[in-house]
Amino acid sequence: MGDTKTEEILAPLRARVKEQGDLVRKLKTDGAPDLDVKKAVAELKTRKKILEDKELSLAPSYTFDRAKMEDLLKRRFFFDQSFAIYGGITGQFDFGPMGCAFKANLLHAWRQFFVLEEQMLEVDCSILTPEPVLKASGHVDRFADLMVKDVKTGECFRLDHLIKAHLEKIAADKKTTQETKDECQDIVVKLDGMTKDEMAAVMTKFSMKSPITGNELTEPIDFLRPETAQGIFVNFKRLLEFNQGKLPFAAAQIGNAFRNEISPRSGLIRVREFTMAEIEHFCDPSDKSHPKFEKIRHTELLLYSACNQMDGKPAEKTTIGVAVDKGLVANETLGYFMARIQQFLVKCGVDPLRLRFRQHMANEMAHYACDCWDAECLTSYGWIECVGCADRSAYDLTQHTQATGIRLAAEKKLTEPKVVDVVEATPNKGLLGKMFKKDAKTITDALSNLQISDVDLLEKKLNFEGSYDLILGEQTYNLNKEMVAVKRYQKTLHVEEITPSVIEPSFGVGRVMYAIFEHNFKQRDNDEQRTYLSLPAIVAPLKCSVLPLSSNPEFAPFIKQIFDDSSGSIGRRYARTDEIAIPYGITIDFDTLKEPNSVTLRERDSMGQVRIPLDDIATVVHNLSYSKQNWSDIESKYPKFEQQESKGV
Incomplete structure (x- = not known):
């Protein structure tokens, strides 16, 4: 068409x-x-x-058989459902030897591409997070989910998803009155802002039961969905000190997070526990330029802007330089990471023709973001978000500063010194300690964090009333002139304090893995039963196989690393290595025994073979595996081996 x-x-x-x-x-x-x-x-x-x-x-359809791919992944134990012998747990998966190796290689490539090349500071922070931290970050108020449990089985359900699914089912029923349909629609629209009691009332009114067993459900309970980013923010001061107080700098972390899924499905796309690889790039809020932006300025991206989404227009291809210059992408640093994300995904096996960046519309922007683009991959499940890239502004550091009283800020050198008026409340620490004992430090910290308007009020109260009530939570402390004084003076500043903005690329590792699986699942042209994974060598679980032509004992000294001693023709053994995505195969045959010793090297995707001296083979495989050379380089240097395997094997 x-x-x-x-x-x-x-x-x-x-x-x-x-x-x-x-x-x-x-x-x-x-x-x-x-x-x-x-x-x-x-x-x-x-x-x-x-x-x-x-x-x-x-759209033009790609030849893809999901059932065949899932069969290969399960048969070769890339991954499988957790606790399968007990019937399996939805939304949870265990990685087997090949899946572990692929994931480890993907994360290693991520570290090389981002942490090492961009000189980031890697941390590994605790998953268990105190509630005050998540309260300050806004997650308790905005990302806390209400859950209900099946009273008999203990199965958990996310309540807003449960209500939505239940009411949509009622509204779709032809027997439902128009009045009830309208009420259901109103409730679904209001769900986002509903309280626990309001949701409980909806459950009661519509007699909601477990969608799986039909059993009764418990009252709603709070359940928080954690993220991995907060560990970096609360360690900001230590990281800034480690970086000698210099901005910009980036911190990175790989860790597990959790999602409240009512009905996990779609394999690795919707799971309850998943690995994230996150970067927090701290920069001057008044200067979000990036020193390496010019290197990627001409990188083309497929951008699906918020404006185009609202206007019904398709995504448009443009260079990131033009997108930033026009203000479509908020700033250079955000644009730089978008381009780098694309480079990384393509390097690891994502099809560039099935990759786009979709901008969040205002109504779906997270509470901390001022601009956000998702790298989405087209799969058999549609477009799925694999990487988020957000400008979180200074939200997180500001919130944690307010919650703890500890300044999470950096110093910026001024081009010219400036004189400023200083107004501060100066506590008499000795007297406060004598009067308020263990609360003295709390009072001292609170006084040091008063805004100028609060200090003015304090001074006014002390001068005209002789005392001031300092209210901290439910406690009130009455202070007099002997306990605290107000000082006003001028000082010359050579630096100014700034709260950095944060640009955050956040990778859903399982989703990236799934997109790579789909984009690299192949079938041989003349044999649809012969399937394989064309994973790039950089992420392939194993880089190279060594297959002796036969079990002849004379071959033994030449077999150094990987040995396939299974039975079958060389073609069948190649097919097995193709299924687990091994990109290169060394065959040791009778010519290997002759001087000079040589072996056959086979490339998985083209099935082409060349003859290489034994002394060269290790270097060649290493260079191919880590993108220092490509297959065409090798074919042009070494003679082709014409006795290729039968493509029908």
Whole structure:
């Protein structure tokens, strides 16, 4: 189907999206009630989904058999469902030898590409996080999920997802009255802002039970979804000191996080426990340029902007330089990491033709973000988010400073010194210690963190009333002139204090792995039963196999590393190594015994073979495995081996 015909089919769907996008913009501009805006946004999402599904159905299809791929991955134990002999646990997976090696190689490549090349500071922080930390970060208020349990089996369900699924099922029933359908729609729209009691009332009203067993459910309970980023933020002072007080710098961490899934599905895409690889790049909020931006300025990316999404337009290809210059991407540092993310994903096996960056619309932006783009990969499940790249501004460091009273800031050298007026509350620590004992430090810290307006009020109260009530939580401390004084003076500053902004690339490792599996699952042209994984050598679980042509004892001295002593023809053994994605295969045959000793080296994807001296083989395989040379370089240097395996084997 040609592009013109395709666009004719999509045009009315694009128009419906734009119509709704314009309505959302108008409602926001007019200051419409929040519920009206939420309803309009919900309808916009529905229309966008219809458009995207239609686009995918009309796009050129890739030959892909998911069942065959899953069979290969399970048979070769890349991964399998956790606790399979007990029936398995949905949304949890165990990696086998090949999956572990692939994941380890992917993370090693990530460290090389980001941590080492960008000179980042790697940390490894505890998963268990005190609630005050997540309260300060905003996760308790915004990312805490309400859960309910099956009273008999103990199975947990995320309540907002459960209610949404239940009410949508009721609304789809032809027997349901229009009044009830409207009520269901209103509740679904309001879910995001509902309290625990309001959700509990919905459960009762609609007699909700476990969707799996039909058993009764418990009352809603709080369940927090952790993330790995906060460990970096709370260690900011130590990291800044380690970096000798210099900005910009980046910290990185690989760790596990958790997701509250009501019905985990789609393999590694929706799981309850997953590995994340996150970077927090700290920079001057008034200067988000990047010193290496010019190196990637001409990198082309497929960008699906928020504006295009609301207007029903497709994603557009442009260079990251143009996108930043136009203000489509907020700043150079955000753009730099987007380009680097694309380079990394493609290097590790993601198909560049099935990769795009989608910008978050205002209504879906996280509370801490001022701009965010998701690297999405097209799979048989549709477009899935694999990497998020957000400008978190100075939100996190500011929140933790307010919560702890500890300044999480950096110093910036001024071009010229400046004189400033200083107003501060100076405590009499000895008297405070005598009067308030263990609370004295709390009072002293609170006084040092008072805003100028608070210090002015303190001075006024002391001068006219003789005392001041310092309220900290539920405690009130009465202070007099002997306990605290207000000092005003001028000082010359050579540096100013700034709270850094943060640019955060966040990789969902399992999702990246799944996209790479799909994009590299292949079938031989003349034998669809012969499937293999064309993983790039840099992430392939094993780099090279060594296959003796036969069990002849004379071959033994030449077999150094990997030995396949299984039975079968050389072609069948190659097929087995292809299934576990080994990119190169060395065959030791009778010519190896002759002087000068040589072996055959086979490349997995093309099945081409060359003859290489035994003394060269280790260097050649190493160079191929780590992208120092490519296969065409080797073919041009060494003679081809014409007795190729039968492609029908």
